[in-house]
Amino acid sequence: MSQDTISARDIVRQIPGVMRRAPNIVKGLYYYSLKNNKKELTLGSLIERNAEKYGARPAILYEDRRLSYTEFNAWANRIAHYLRSQGLGRGDSIALFLENRPELLAIVAGAAKLGVACAMLNTSQKGKVLEHSINLIAPQMIVVGEELQAPFESIRDKITFGHSQPYLFLADTDTLKDVGQTPDGYINLAEKVSQYTGTNPTVTDRPTMGDTAIYLFTSGTTGLPKAAPGSHRKFVKAYGGFGLMSLNMGPSDVLYCTLPLYHGTGLLVCWGSVLAGGSAIAMRRKFSASAFWDDVRKYGATTFGYVGELCRYLLNQPPSDNDRHHSLQKMIGNGLRPSIWKPFKDRFGIETVAELYASSEGNIGFSNFFNMENTVGFSTAPYALVKFHDGTRDPVRNAKGYMEKVKTGEPGLLLGEITAKWSFEGYTQKEATEKSILRDAFKKGDQWFNTGDVLREIGCGHLQFVDRMGDTYRWKGENVSTTEVENIIDASGLTEEAIVYGVEIPGTNGKAGMVTLVPQMQDNQTGIHDFDADKLFSYLQENLPAYAIPVFVRVTRGIEKTGTFKYKKVDLKNAGYSLDKDDDDVYVWLPRTESYTRLDNELLKKIDGGGVSF
Template identity: 75%
Template sequence: MSQDNVSALDIARSLPGIFRRLPAITRGLYYYALKNENRELTLGTLIESNARNLGSRPAILFEDRSITWSELDGWANRIARYLQDQGLAKGDAIAISLENRPELLAVVAGAAKLGVACAMLNTSQRGKVLEHSINLIEPKMMVVGEELVEAFDGIKTDLKTAHPQPFQFLADTNTLNAFGDAPTGYANMAEQVSTFNSDAPDLSDAPKMGDTAIYLFTSGTTGLPKAAPGSHRKFIMAYGGFGLMSLAMKPEDVLYCTLPLYHGTALLVCWGSVLAGGSAIVLRRKFSASAFWDDVRYYHATTFGYVGELCRYLLNQPPSEQDRNHSLTKMIGNGLRPSIWKEFKQRFGIETVAELYASSEGNIGFSNFFNMDNTVGFSTAPYKLVKFHDGTRDPVRNEKGFMQEVAKGEPGLLIGEITKKWSFEGYTQKEATEKSILRNAFKKGDAWFNTGDVLKEIGCGHLQFVDRMGDTYRWKGENVSTTEVENIIDGSGMVEEAIVYGVEIPGTNGKAGMVTLVPHSNGREFDVNSLFAYLRDNLPAYAVPVFVRITHAIEKTGTFKYRKVDIQKLGYSLRDGEEVYAWLPGTDGYTLLSPELVSEIDSGGVRF
């Protein structure tokens, strides 16, 4: 069998490990399969349970701070009481703009106890994109960290809010001991919270498993970010499916998380796994390849949360005698490429790779439960892999209007059937939700969620990720909407037309953003670095196109559609009459590409 196949023999070899995990698996199945949305089992009750049973054990480790489960629960109760005092109640929402630090988890936990949902703002967003994300939710309050006040101040006057004190400030310090000074226009949240007691709040209408706990923002497939609601049930499923079934987490486990907590992989998967074990989560604001293993050793981490790009960065570090001098044996996340999977495990001594596939809004998930190589695992949800039109996320329909499954082993568009059991929570915008639903796919009246991703089966019901399709690409572990970037570019007033897409760079994960544009013919010379400055002001860094192609016209079809596939195939190659620029690592602007520089990029000599 090739290294990309999973056989029955491979499954059989994994059974001894499965048997050792059987008690955790049995518990995990119970929580994963719970469907009673009216049950009072929520993120808040999970924390309360750990506080009762494991109160003195660490729940959060951050820099030199250690917060126990009892301390976290008491902190969350004070926050809940403060929000309650401010008039917030079940069904309301607040927005959170904080970097990875304990305050973020405490606020989410406190809000969860009331049934108040937290909109997890992407800390890279700026300007119009940030304003749009917040106004999608219309939160009663916005909790802003000192580290992000500057970005927030630029949009405060454009936000919709009706609360008398909507802007809450948290100093960039240990706010359990020091409150700092709140800027003008902000309430000092930590100072106010400290005045409340740490008993659980009194509630007349307690939150239920089916209530919304969080909003995660996704680029989706078109347009500006969409807000995907996540119920408490998603935490319960992660608790059972990942924390117990995949990782068998225990109180002595420590999970090292450098992924941003506004991502579902960090907040739901990593924290949900930690909740299941009564384990500790180590937070770091941002990933550092050079500091990674020192941190792992310092905190005695046993597990870490990853995306594929992070693993590639670690492999790119010079080999060291210390590569296996650590306690890390498990990892959970997504995007680990088959090309580096075994090399990563062997070099660093990793035993369990709990690769998964899921999306913030989707109704389908896969988990590498049997710890096979090069697979996202299998799913108990109903799904199909169907034929699709190249360069789009649109399925092919036959003469009867129905979709067609691909042959076994062939790449296909993944779609998940929407049923009562496998519901689709979708987005806050009904039209965006409807666009993600494929109707009458195999019979009249059926409905399926379109993931927009291409996967293939590699044996025994196990799938392998192939690529993202259509109007979204993935770069630096983030999904980027081409339409969102195009709209921002259009707003610059510098271009007549622009088309954005992802291109592959050898030696990197995902696809780097590229724009082909026609400058505005307004009599002024086009300045590519004026465009760069505009993009940096209005987009997260990962969404700023890495390459820019300047041309005189963009070819279209007879029906005035861009020939996106043909343009994408060109990549960043040079051709007569056009200029191609690149945002090179360590620079603060675009650099004109030469044949020599293109060759250096192609050979992996430029580390993006």
């Protein structure tokens, strides 16, 4: 399995482009490097600055709505005045349960001016998971959008808020023009805020850069969600590091964002980048591959925010003569697989891929500053790549109790050193925070954030993502990287999606490889059952060592994901190679055969009974 390398010569080739961005790079470096958490530089102050400097320029584009920075700032101010009238101030919190629409950003901005933190609830959550997430924060109030009223109502009586009238409602309309009907038990937020002035609030207890601005929640793919506080400093870092240094954003730029704004890539990275340039954010409720390019042309978007799977969906659309008839030049996000990186850039004519590595709770980030291929870029934060125990988040310690760094090119567990400058904000749950901290790693008294991710250095300080810990598995005495096997399968041209993981077979050691895939260009009626498993097997034999070839293949019509487009690998692993899903076909590579065999109940019983010697 090959890996990319980056040389000094590759970096030098990018110098002319870097020089063109020099003014914004210098400016961005200043914001990215700010250390003083007491500085009164916050999300609210950044928006006020843009209103002064770019007042008539568009701040938000949504459907047929256009809000200038002056209008957006005034809206946020009215919200701030209302929240203050309800006794809220610095250190308080409210929860937001809204889908992507301008109201969400206005509330975050208005609350930020007072030092009130917004808990960005995952819009796909319901029941006990939603209840758990809200209770992690214990907010004073909650803002519920009409589009999500039903799931909130189902748990409303199980939540205790810190305000006597905590239920705020927003109709699913343009609430600046139509406040809608107010359901029983709620206060209509749009109606209330319309009564207040749009002037910047005078705040005596002003928030500072180190205060919490938002709470982001983990996706809960491996258990109940955790809440990670995000300070104003994270917006400032995104403003400088991504908006200015990586993307060179300016007032004429428009960033098209379909990513959920309850997620860090959408809210922090995309919106933070937009604010840096006095640019506009063009929003859509949810991603649509078929509508993507029409929206890009409609808004004149120059940039878009991505996760890797969105790029895959776009690449899977039938080629069109209009594939390059658009204004997009730049993209920022994470998870773009090497197997589709160049095909995506080439087909759609994208110049800059600002791939990044970061996490909502972490203290370490990487950015593809030099626009290199297949890399998350480099970081100015102190980090280490260390040896780890296979299939775990645990680093290896030597006889002296210390960790050992891996050699250049070798995969290692990424750690970010915790210092005064590179602080670790962690989670609201102290126990969860403590579990992510490693102490005495290289010397007594040091502290490091355990990212749980495996990366490798590929030259000139640039890293490449390898695996999320737990996604590697051991089979036939060999370690298998799920990401690398997925990249190989991606390149086959036989699949639209492919997810690789390890499953246990009774009577064997380690875990056997399994892939769940969606066939390429499948027919809605017969595509699954017509899948050529033998063709896949021949291709895998040519491109993978035997131990890395998936033993099981599940062919399905679609793979379920979280609201942030992460695959629910836990569910896939739990399903294993069972035949419970009638619409799926499952294949197995039996010992001493040269093809896949379709699994039936009789063969399944034999495998589970230890009757097949893998």
